[in-house]
Amino acid sequence: MRKVYNQKNLTITVDGVTLRDYMDGASVTIQYDGGEVDKTQGTDGAGINLATNQGMTVQFTLREESRSREFLKALRLRQDNGGAGVTVVIRTGVNIIHTLTDAYVSQPAALSTGDKKMGGVQYTLMSANEESSNMGLDAAIGALSTAAATFI
Secondary structure, eight states, X not given: OEEEOOGGGOEEEETTEEOOOBOTTOOEEEEEEEOOEEEEEETTEEEEEEOOEEEEEEEEEEETTOTHHHHHHHHHHHHHXXXXXXXXXXXXXXXXXXXXXXXXXXXXXXXXOSSSSOOEEEEEEEESEEEEEEHHHHHHHHHHHXXXXXXX
């Protein structure tokens, strides 16, 4: 599980719409589902059991008056009525890109309010299909390859 705290540099784009108004101080949680590795012991000796990758779950909290809540509500209604999953692209502050294809949005969790902070509503996005890439690392490798080619 990975928690992302730097909201200034984080973007979550759902079906082409970039979400806005994250709750102050709330983290975004990105969790890979499945893929666990476990040791096994059978009659033929020790072995490894590798579970199937099952995609990714993303949780984030929007402010109570977020402009993105109506969009997510309409998307949920569309998916509830047989609409297809959507593409979600998450870019973290260190340029790691997570892409979920055929993703679905959950009903929002309970509103948390009444504290010293403004109220917030947590949403969950899930997909069985995900891909991650490190754009910062890819750019660094590309620059090193160019420099090496120039040097040779």
